[in-house]
Amino acid sequence: MCMAVPSRVVAIDNGMATVEAFGATRTCSLMLLSESVEIGDYLILGVGGGFAQDIMPKETALAALSFMAEVLADGRA
Amino acid sequence: MEAKITVTARVAGGVFQNIAMTSTRLPDAARLFTGRPLAEVLNLIPAVFSLCGTAQRLCGLAAVENAAGLPPQARPRPLLAETLVEHGTALARDWPVLLGEAPDLKSLKALRAARHAPPPDLLADLLDTVPPRLLAHLDALGLAEFGQGPPRPEAGPFSRHQRHFVSNGLKNRFLARVVETRAAMVAFATAEDLEITIPAVTDGVGTASVEAARGTLTHSVRIEGGLVRDWRIAAPTDINFHPDGPLVHALSGQPAGDNPEHRVRLLVAAFDPCVACEIEVILDA
Numbered sequence: 001m002c003m004a005v006p007s008r009v010v011a012i013d014n015g016m017a018t019v020e021a022f023g024a025t026r027t028c029s030l031m032l033l034s035e036s037v038e039i040g041d042y043l044i045l046g047v048g049g050g051f052a053q054d055i056m057p058k059e060t061a062l063a064a065l066s067f068m069a070e071v072l073a074d075g076r077a
Numbered sequence: 078m079e080a081k082i083t084v085t086a087r088v089a090g091g092v093f094q095n096i097a098m099t100s101t102r103l104p105d106a107a108r109l110f111t112g113r114p115l116a117e118v119l120n121l122i123p124a125v126f127s128l129c130g131t132a133q134r135l136c137g138l139a140a141v142e143n144a145a146g147l148p149p150q151a152r153p154r155p156l157l158a159e160t161l162v163e164h165g166t167a168l169a170r171d172w173p174v175l176l177g178e179a180p181d182l183k184s185l186k187a188l189r190a191a192r193h194a195p196p197p198d199l200l201a202d203l204l205d206t207v208p209p210r211l212l213a214h215l216d217a218l219g220l221a222e223f224g225q226g227p228p229r230p231e232a233g234p235f236s237r238h239q240r241h242f243v244s245n246g247l248k249n250r251f252l253a254r255v256v257e258t259r260a261a262m263v264a265f266a267t268a269e270d271l272e273i274t275i276p277a278v279t280d281g282v283g284t285a286s287v288e289a290a291r292g293t294l295t296h297s298v299r300i301e302g303g304l305v306r307d308w309r310i311a312a313p314t315d316i317n318f319h320p321d322g323p324l325v326h327a328l329s330g331q332p333a334g335d336n337p338e339h340r341v342r343l344l345v346a347a348f349d350p351c352v353a354c355e356i357e358v359i360l361d362a
Contacts, residue, residue, distance in 0.1 A: 003080060003106060004127045031182060034190040044127050046170075048353045051182075053189055054127065064124035071106045 006042040006061035028052050080352040082318050086341055088333040089361040096328050098320040110308040115279055118305050128351055131159040132289030140296035144283025145276045154268040157261050161195040163290035164258040168203040171346055172211050208255045215248050222246035224327035224344050231323035232292020232313035250347035291349055317348045324348050
């Protein structure tokens with residue numbers, strides 16, 4: 001299934017964000033977003049992960065991450 | 078966690094053969110909806126499957142309505158908007174890269190900013206400028222009929238519009254997306270918004286399909302006492318990128334040419350997977 005992992009912004013530098021999800025960090029561009037992004041926001045990255053394409057409300061993101069953690073723990077999904 | 082598909086194609090005697098398809102997608106994740114209250118699951122679906130969140134949400138809701146014995150409802154407008162944004166994204170982001178150009182990030186940003194009502198002018202501009210060059214590129218490489226072969230079950234714009242086409246070659250696959258985008262623009266202009274509510278009585282067994290951007294999406298559900306007992310999702314990418322699916326068969330036996338990786342890349346883009354796709358070409362001596 002095409003799950004997209006909400007990634008938490010941990011740093012922003014010159015239009016690029018460092019984001020974290022499940023202990024892994026990566027860098028993505030914020031240039032496709034119209035809204036301004038702050039540290040602590042949750043982003044949905046587009047295919048390939050180079051660009052953030054959406055900001056997800058925190059409550060929604062936490063619910064999705066909690067479910068995905070169960071999927072990962074389950075292993076056979 | 079990031080899902081990815083890998084296509085591994087061998088080239089022997091100048092043709093593609095022994096195509097292997099692997100995926101790190103988690104197609105059975107929906108099984109973990111079991112035991113949760115229905116309302117929670119209907120909220121989780123667009124959050125977890127956010128790449129085509131509208132289609133997933135509407136399909137899940139339609140399956141629940143089916144389980145409750147309610148007639149299917151048309152909810153075309155949000156679905157059409159998502160299809161237009163996804164097809165527009167292919168035109169702005171993916172097709173230029175196939176031509177060796179940079180993605181059109183300006184159009185992509187404008188499209189995403191207006192994703193609930195994709196601007197017709199922007200889509201028309203993309204349709205007028207990008208497909209003609211890609212189609213000419215295919216002609217120049219002699220690839221208009223690349224991948225042509227006996228029809229097999231598949232999902233997506235070509236499958237939905239194949240009555241317009243005499244062959245399932247590469248060029249017609251891309252043309253089908255152009256045709257569909259134009260038709261969806263017309264349909265969106267007159268489509269009505271319908272309110273989305275969860276039906277009061279929900280227990281039962283139900284199944285429903287919607288036409289998502291990349292093809293038919295199906296949800297099958299069983300609900301007891303307001304709790305989800307079973308939930309399965311079949312997505313278009315499951316069909317198109319199956320190890321015995323239409324892409325593998327379209328590629329097998331085709332001439333590899335002097336840039337086999339580009340040929341695979343074009344065919345993959347025509348089928349448009351919902352996740353990143355890595356391509357490996359192994360040249361046999």
